[in-house]
Amino acid sequence: MPWKKRNPSTHVIEQDDNGNVFSVESVYLVKQNQAYDGYFDKTIYVYTDEDKATEVCRKLNKEYGTKELCEFTEDWDFVEVKDPDFYAEAHFYTVEEILLNEEYE
Numbered sequence: 504m505p506w507k508k509r510n511p512s513t514h515v516i517e518q519d520d521n522g523n524v525f526s527v528e529s530v531y532l533v534k535q536n537q538a539y540d541g542y543f544d545k546t547i548y549v550y551t552d553e554d555k556a557t558e559v560c561r562k563l564n565k566e567y568g569t570k571e572l573c574e575f576t577e578d579w580d581f582v583e584v585k586d587p588d589f590y591a592e593a594h595f596y597t598v599e600e601i602l603l604n605e606e607y608e
Contacts, residue, residue, distance in 0.1 A: 515527040529601060533549075535594075572592055
């Protein structure tokens with residue numbers, strides 16, 4: 504999100520398997536959308552690794568996404584609900600990046 508100002512004083516850190524420490528500037532939310540059952544952008548998982556969040560999101564879309572109502576890429580990324588009149592019945596997952604310790608201006 505290039506239009507957002509990142510706070511360089513973030514104090515959230517993570518360590519990889521090799522012992523390298525790095526700061527975490529954002530997290531990735533896996534969100535469920537299933538309006539008929541009351542899920543509107545409901546965060547169900549939070550990851551510091553974008554690739555992991557995307558992997559989980561794609562698995563969920565492949566297993567639970569309503570293929571007859573939603574359009575997905577061949578990798579199972581959500582594209583759109585095919586017919587907006589059936590949005591409430593659609594079931595899909597997305598990933599959203601959220602910045603940590605973002606400055607409020």
